[in-house]
Amino acid sequence: MNSSAFVAASLAFLTAGAAWAQEPATGQIPDPRDSAQERRFDIRLGTGAPMMVSLSIAGRPFEGPLTVDGGLWVFAFMQGGYARVGWTIGLADYRDGAGRGSTLELTPMVGALSGIVAAGTDQVEHFIVPEAVVSFDWTWWFSNHIGLGATLTLGGIFTGAYIDEIDIPAFPDARLAVGVSF
Numbered sequence: 001m002n003s004s005a006f007v008a009a010s011l012a013f014l015t016a017g018a019a020w021a022q023e024p025a026t027g028q029i030p031d032p033r034d035s036a037q038e039r040r041f042d043i044r045l046g047t048g049a050p051m052m053v054s055l056s057i058a059g060r061p062f063e064g065p066l067t068v069d070g071g072l073w074v075f076a077f078m079q080g081g082y083a084r085v086g087w088t089i090g091l092a093d094y095r096d097g098a099g100r101g102s103t104l105e106l107t108p109m110v111g112a113l114s115g116i117v118a119a120g121t122d123q124v125e126h127f128i129v130p131e132a133v134v135s136f137d138w139t140w141w142f143s144n145h146i147g148l149g150a151t152l153t154l155g156g157i158f159t160g161a162y163i164d165e166i167d168i169p170a171f172p173d174a175r176l177a178v179g180v181s182f
Contacts, residue, residue, distance in 0.1 A: 035103040036065040036090035042137070044151055046177025051075055056151075056177055060088065067107050069135075077118045082131065084111030099144030107135045113157055131157045133173055139181045147181040 041059040048054070056071035065088040072081050086109030095101035110132050117125040133155025141147035153175045160169030 033093045033095060034090045035093045035095075035105055036088040037063060039063055041182045042139075042149065042151070042179060044149070044177035044179035046151070046153075046175045048153070048173075048175030050157070050171055050173070051175060054175060054177065056179075065089070067109065069109060069111070073115075078115050080113065080115030082111060082113040084109040084131070084133065086110070086135070095141055095144075099141050102138060102140050105135075105137045105139075107137065109133050109135065109155075127159075129157055129159050131155060131173060141181070145182060149179060149181050151175075151177045151179075153177070 039060050039062065042057070044056040044058070046054045046056065051073040052075050054071050054073040056069060058067060058069035058071075060067050067086045067088045069084045069086065070082065073079065086107040088105050088107045090103065090105050092102070092104040095103065110130070112128055113131045114128045115126070117127070119125045133153050135151050135153045137149055137151045139147045139149035153173065155173045157171040157173050158169065159171060
């Protein structure tokens with residue numbers, strides 16, 4: 001593809017996006033919204049590493065970017081939960097006046113991950129370790145109050161000074177989750 005065709009295709013894509021975001025009744029592009037400032041509630045089911053399955057409930061209980069996230073996870077011979085807080089940054093908001101369209105948000109978070117390890121037939125090990133992650137959340141909104149979304153979470157779980165039985169000081173945390181948003 002030559003450079004002029006690439007530029008033409010890029011302009012067509014951007015123009016189509018602007019036309020799609022126009023208010024249906026007036027044909028005007030509505031004032032930009034900042035999705036990070038709006039209240040929301042998400043329920044997501046995910047998979048990744050090291051967690052095979054996770055269920056997350058996250059939300060912004062107030063109008064503003066403060067996000068609270070909690071969940072349960074399962075791995076071979078282990079299960080547990082986590083709690084995190086973060087600050088959401090709205091990267092893109094392509095919703096129309098009726099609330100239909102997509103949003104993309106980035107949320108850096110810190111928190112604690114707890115777990116129970118089945119160390120043997122009668123032994124159980126409990127642990128709580130710190131973690132830091134960044135979540136990228138894309139949501140398609142059918143209206144202002146209901147949407148379907150996907151969240152990619154990347155970060156680290158820090159075990160070094162907290163669990164003597166684990167020789168690795170940190171584990172990657174990578175998950176992809178899908179679910180509903182309100």
